[in-house]
Amino acid sequence: MSEIIAGRLWQASGWIDGRAPGITWLPAHFPGRLRVNAYALRDGAEWIGIDTGLPVHWDAIREGLAPSLAGTTRRRLLNTRREQDGMANLPAMLRAFAITEAPYVGVLNPLELTGVGGAVATPRLAVDEILAVGRLRIQPLRVLLRLLATNWFFEHTTGTLFTSDSFGWITDDAAADPTLMISAKFDWLRGIDPAPILADLDAVMDRPVLRICPGQGRVIEGADAVRAAHATLRSAITRLAAEPPARWTMPAWIKETT
């Protein structure tokens, strides 16, 4: 567990070894150990978790975030994506942390997706609608650099941007090739005109971001580092877009008609 901002922002992680057998949303090889993260913010008695990490890491996630709960009475959970690396621990986290609200942006209710019953409220948020957590202010942002519906969250008071499955190329041991890292999941970028994606990224980053908290990888701390990471991601998107798209080939076992 890392206390990123004392008394305010925590990170809990499990690690995926880059030498391990393949994960479909990561490239086949990358240097070192990659964090998969859950975060928590609190102000006074109010607490909110952002993403849940992976079930295989649940013990570490639970132990990492538990200290952040002390003295809180209103507990909520947000998810950046409805994919398992970001929300598969949702049922366990709701129970373990006595979370009573799971706000969501978009159409799909996270409790319905995980089959969780019970008395957890699921208020629906609009994109850009500010969610107050004590004095903290969390704003959902929709981004074009995505596969499934994805929300980044910007917390105004701390200047923290939660970026889900982007900005995750920094492992605990080295920085992986950013183009390689985004290619595993965002392979649709190959062969496209990246201008709309870059413009959208620039608009999202045109904020006083002091740190980036990605769903995978290390926290990027400080305005200078954030600017550098933004530039790096822009370059990676541009390079990937310059590559030819993959082409589907007819399986050998299918006899093609003429």
Place this chain on the structure above:
Amino acid sequence: MTGTLPRAITPELLWTGGCMAASVPGMLAHYSCYLLRGRQGAMLVDTGHPAHRDQVTADVLAFLDGAALTHIFPTHGELPHAGLLAHWLELFPQAVAVGDMRDWQLYLPQHSARFRQMADGDAVDLGDRRITFIAPIWRDLPDTLWAWDDTSRTLFVSDACACFHPHAPGQSDRFTSEVAPPDIAIMQDFNDKALHWPRYTDCRESAAAMDRLLAALDPAFLCGAHGAVVDDWRRMMPYFKAGMGA
């Protein structure tokens, strides 16, 4: 036909699942799964949406009629398609999960021994039918696989060929030949939300690949997760391609 799921597409192929409110007001979206029965086993294609667990479980058990579910194929790891995998593995302790299972050691580590990795061209033999896995042409998550059942001539296409249907009651179990053609603007809306990438990519080549694949297989049915079962692909493909912007 009752107007609601389940519906037996063939005597050995069941269509079940449920409908939920879609992003377009007044419209519903299917969250479908399919059950194939063979002489030596049965395969569930997609697990059903967790919100429909009780109904899907009842439908599957009724169709199995005492036989065992032997294979569960989540077409990819997104929860509406795969969120009940643990449920089925616990209900049928001898069943295995098949598909692109590389990520599942992270999601259900307690069941890792029951995952069987499949790739394009691999197959499952259920005795009197063979289900072969195919790399998808249109998909969202990178762990997606399609599958072809040679006996029913059914191509399972996961998120492809999706469309909503009107809220009017009695339409959830219709084939495409039994309902009005889909609204292309609404299909584009769904694809924008679910697939996203068609807005930025030139889909003409992938549309041509679909033409080649369907011409080669000549399926009797296209079974996707989100829409009516397609029983007339030649009539419907222009709509699906238009929905992709091709």
